[in-house]
Amino acid sequence: MAAGRNRSRRVSLPGVAELVRPAAPGPDGADQRRASGREKHTQKITVYLSAEELLDLERARLALLRYGAAADRGRIVREAIAVLLADLDARGMDSLLARRITVADKATASEATANGVTPNGLTASATGNAESVGWPRHT
Numbered sequence: 001m002a003a004g005r006n007r008s009r010r011v012s013l014p015g016v017a018e019l020v021r022p023a024a025p026g027p028d029g030a031d032q033r034r035a036s037g038r039e040k041h042t043q044k045i046t047v048y049l050s051a052e053e054l055l056d057l058e059r060a061r062l063a064l065l066r067y068g069a070a071a072d073r074g075r076i077v078r079e080a081i082a083v084l085l086a087d088l089d090a091r092g093m094d095s096l097l098a099r100r101i102t103v104a105d106k107a108t109a110s111e112a113t114a115n116g117v118t119p120n121g122l123t124a125s126a127t128g129n130a131e132s133v134g135w136p137r138h139t
Contacts, residue, residue: 034082041074047077057073057076057077058073060076061073061076064076084096084097085097
C-alpha cells in the first residue's frame with residue numbers, strides 16, 4: 001500500500017451558513033439560536049418519519065439546492081430545530097412549535113375520548129377491570 005493512501009481526499013469546507021452570516025438578527029429577533037452547522041456531531045437521536053414526511057424533507061433539500069444552498073437532510077433538520085427552538089424561547093406559548101403541539105395534543109385527546117380511551121391509555125371497558133389484571137385501582 002502506498003504511503004498516504006489511507007488519507008481521505010475530501011476537503012473540509014465551511015458550509016453556506018458559516019460563509020454568509022446575517023449582519024444583524026432578523027426582524028423578529030428569533031435567530032439568536034444557531035444550528036451547529038458542518039462539524040462533527042457526537043450526540044445522536046433517532047427520529048422515525050412517515051414516508052410523506054421523508055419525501056417532504058427530500059423535496060426541501062432539492063429546493064434548497066435549486067436556491068444555491070446545498071444541505072444534507074441532517075443539516076436541514078438541525079437548522080429547523082434551531083429556528084423552532086429560538087421561536088419558542090422568544091415567544092413561549094405563542095411560538096409556532098407550542099401552538100402546533102398544543103393543537104395536535106387537543107386533537108389526539110378528542111379522538112381518544114371519542115374512541116373510548118381514557119387519558120391513561122386504557123379503554124373505558126378496561127378501567128372497570130383494573131383489579132382483574134393486578135393493577136391498583138385509583139380512587
